[in-house]
Amino acid sequence: xxxxxxxxxxxxxxxxxxxxxxxxxxxxxxxxxxxxxxxxxxxxxxxxxxxxxxxxxxxxxxxxxxxxxxxxxxxxxxxxxxxxxxxxxxxxxxxxxxxxxxxxxxxxxxxxxxxxxxxxxxxxxxxxxxxxxxxxxxxxxxxxxxxxxxx
Numbered sequence: 001x002x003x004x005x006x007x008x009x010x011x012x013x014x015x016x017x018x019x020x021x022x023x024x025x026x027x028x029x030x031x032x033x034x035x036x037x038x039x040x041x042x043x044x045x046x047x048x049x050x051x052x053x054x055x056x057x058x059x060x061x062x063x064x065x066x067x068x069x070x071x072x073x074x075x076x077x078x079x080x081x082x083x084x085x086x087x088x089x090x091x092x093x094x095x096x097x098x099x100x101x102x103x104x105x106x107x108x109x110x111x112x113x114x115x116x117x118x119x120x121x122x123x124x125x126x127x128x129x130x131x132x133x134x135x136x137x138x139x140x141x142x143x144x145x146x147x148x149x150x151x
Contacts, residue, residue: 012059013122015057017029018041027044027097029101040142043138054072066124099128100121102128
């Protein structure tokens with residue numbers, strides 16, 4: 001199937017995740033419930049001028065060998081802030097997904113110097129890093145990764 005621009009478009013899936021756009025890059029935050037996806041997104045938004053794309057549920061489709069993420073209509077522009085409630089926040093409609101960040105609550109499961117990892121979604125592999133969500137440096141590690149400054 002092709003869209004109006006003649007680009008190849010496939011079926012869409014909806015996953016439990018959060019997606020933000022920062023420095024013109026899409027960062028998909030994945031992890032079990034309660035691992036801090038919305039918290040990391042809030043810190044990226046408040047401290048690094050990221051834009052929310054979707055919180056809690058992300059629609060993902062393949063478009064020309066890349067992944068595009070967007071929010072379901074009913075939660076667009078809404079972010080869950082634990083212990084505060086649902087807040088309305090500035091958002092963007094969609095973004096290409098450039099990096100997957102898997103949030104892990106057990107630091108012992110993280111490698112100090114990991115080899116490159118990838119997450120495959122709908123047959124497309126995207127770079128992936130695993131991070132502990134509640135370190136002060138978590139958002140800075142994400143920025144370093146998407147800026148391409150890691151050797």
